[in-house]
Amino acid sequence: MSHDINSLTQDSIQLIDTHAHLADESLFPDLYDVLQRAAGVGVVQMVAVGTTLSNSRICLELAKRHPQLYASVGIHPNYCTAAGPTDWEQIVELSTLPRVVALGETGLDCYWQDVPLDLQRDYFERHLALSRVTGLPVIIHMRESGPQILQVLADAARIAPVKGVMHSFSGDRALADACLDLGLYISFSGMLTFKKSVGLREIAACIPDDRILIETDCPYLSPEPIRGKHPNEPARVRHTAQCLADARGVSVDTLAQITTSNARTLFQLKET
Ligand SMILES: [Zn+2]
Numbered sequence: 001m002s003h004d005i006n007s008l009t010q011d012s013i014q015l016i017d018t019h020a021h022l023a024d025e026s027l028f029p030d031l032y033d034v035l036q037r038a039a040g041v042g043v044v045q046m047v048a049v050g051t052t053l054s055n056s057r058i059c060l061e062l063a064k065r066h067p068q069l070y071a072s073v074g075i076h077p078n079y080c081t082a083a084g085p086t087d088w089e090q091i092v093e094l095s096t097l098p099r100v101v102a103l104g105e106t107g108l109d110c111y112w113q114d115v116p117l118d119l120q121r122d123y124f125e126r127h128l129a130l131s132r133v134t135g136l137p138v139i140i141h142m143r144e145s146g147p148q149i150l151q152v153l154a155d156a157a158r159i160a161p162v163k164g165v166m167h168s169f170s171g172d173r174a175l176a177d178a179c180l181d182l183g184l185y186i187s188f189s190g191m192l193t194f195k196k197s198v199g200l201r202e203i204a205a206c207i208p209d210d211r212i213l214i215e216t217d218c219p220y221l222s223p224e225p226i227r228g229k230h231p232n233e234p235a236r237v238r239h240t241a242q243c244l245a246d247a248r249g250v251s252v253d254t255l256a257q258i259t260t261s262n263a264r265t266l267f268q269l270k271e272t
Contacts, residue, residue: 012042013042013241013252013253013256013257014042014044014256014257014260014272015041015042015043015044015214015237015238015241015256015259015260016043016044016045016046016047016214016259016260016263016264016269017038017043017045017046017047017214017215017216017218017234017237018046018047018165018167018187018213018214018215018263018266018267019047019049019105019139019167019168019187019189019215019216019217020046020047020048020049020215020216020217020218020233020234021048021049021051021055021217021218021219021220022034022046022048022059022062022069022218022234023048023050023055023058023059023062024218024219024231026219026230026231027218027219027231027233028058031062034233034234034235035066035068035069035234037233037234037235038068038233038234038235039068040235041235041238042238042256043234043235043237043238044068044260044272045068045069045070045263045264045269045272046068046069046070046234047069047070047071047072047101047102047139047263047267048062048063048069048070048071048072049072049102049104049105049139050071050072050073050074050076050104050105051074051075051076051078051079051105052075052076052079052082052083052087053075053083053084053087053090053091056071056072056073056074056075056091056094057094059071059072059073060073060094060097060099060100063099063100064099067272068272069099070099070100070101070102070267070269071099071100071101071102072100072101072102072103072104072105072139073091073094073095073100073102073103074091074103074104074105074106074127074138074139075087075088075091075106075123075127076104076105076106076141077106077107077108077109077115077120077123077124077141078109078112078114078115079115080115080119080120080122080123081114081115081116081119083123088123088126091103091130092130095130095134095136096134100136101136101137101267101268101269102136102137102138102139102164102267103127103130103131103134103136103137103138103139104127104138104139104140104141104164104167105139105140105141105167106123106124106127106128106138106139106140106141107120107124107140107141107142107145107149108120108121108124108141108142108143108145108148108149108152109141109142109143109144109145110143110144110145110148111143111144111145112143117148121148121152124149124152125152125156128152128153128156128162131162131163131164132159132160135163136163137163137164137165137185137266137267138162138163138164138165139164139165139167140164140165140166140167140184141167141168142166142167142169142170142171143170146171146172146175150175150178150179153179153182153184154182157182157183161183162182162183162184163183163266164184164185164266165184165185165186165187165213165266166179166184166185166186166187167187167189167215167217168187168188168189168191168215168217168221169186169187169188169200169203170191170200171203172199172203173202173203173206176203176206176207180207180208180211184211185211185212185213185262185266186204186207186211186212186213187212187213187214187215188200188204188212188213188214188215188240188244189214189215189216189217189221189223189240190216190217190221190222190223190224190227190232190236190239190240191221192204192223192240192243192244192247193223193224193227193239193240193243194223194224194227195224201243201247202247204244204247204248205247205248205249209258210258210262211262212244212258212259212262213259213262213263213266214237214240214241214244214259215237215240216232216233216234216236216237216240217232218231218232218233218234218236219231219232219233220232222236223236223239223240223243224239224243225239226239241255241256241259244259
């Protein structure tokens with residue numbers, strides 16, 4: 001079947017890229033064109049996801065300037081060591097501002113071993129506590145850290161239900177089930193389209209309709225058939241949408257309706 005992006009522009013489907021690092025230096029200078037290309041293939045809204053305090057501030061500025069953009073503010077697990085002593089207080093302040101729709105990205109990363117896990121866990125728990133206060137969902141990064149993340153989430157769930165999404169999901173079926181049991185959404189990135197991701201597509205086929213999301217995680221993880229072409233950008237979420245629709249045996253229109261509706265529910269986005 002064709003994954004040519006030009007063949008996907010005929011209809012009027014609406015997609016939401018729920019995870020885009022638009023403040024990244026590989027996308028930011030070209031942002032006008034990036035947003036034009038997204039609009040051209042039906043990507044109607046995007047969540048610009050912060051990784052540090054300064055990066056979160058840029059995401060918020062972008063969201064103020066562009067009606068189709070919203071911001072997530074937080075400190076990425078890989079940047080916890082670099083965070084200044086007052087950075088978290090300022091993230092807390094940002095979290096109350098209009099157009100901030102989520103916290104993160106947060107989570108745990110056991111792949112890169114340069115940030116102590118205890119410090120990552122401390123910041124992850126701060127995001128979860130702030131989520132309980134603000135009602136904003138958390139965007140959770142997981143890399144070779146599934147069991148550790150489940151432990152933190154299970155502890156948090158004893159205090160109150162956890163609201164959020166496992167972004168760019170790459171775990172196994174048991175982990176997906178555990179996340180669903182906790183009430184989380186599961187979001188799939190371009191990784192879903194990779195030829196070797198057979199198991200991931202099988203998992204994606206089984207996620208309930210009301211818990212599934214799509215994203216690019218741009219500038220990373222360009223999907224097939226343009227895998228490896230850097231930077232990735234929101235327009236390319238169309239390829240992941242098509243792949244997910246194929247995996248689930250539904251039309252891309254149906255898949256778009258489901259994932260767009262879910263994104264609007266989780267992040268409380270207005271319809272455009
Ligand atoms: Zn990310």
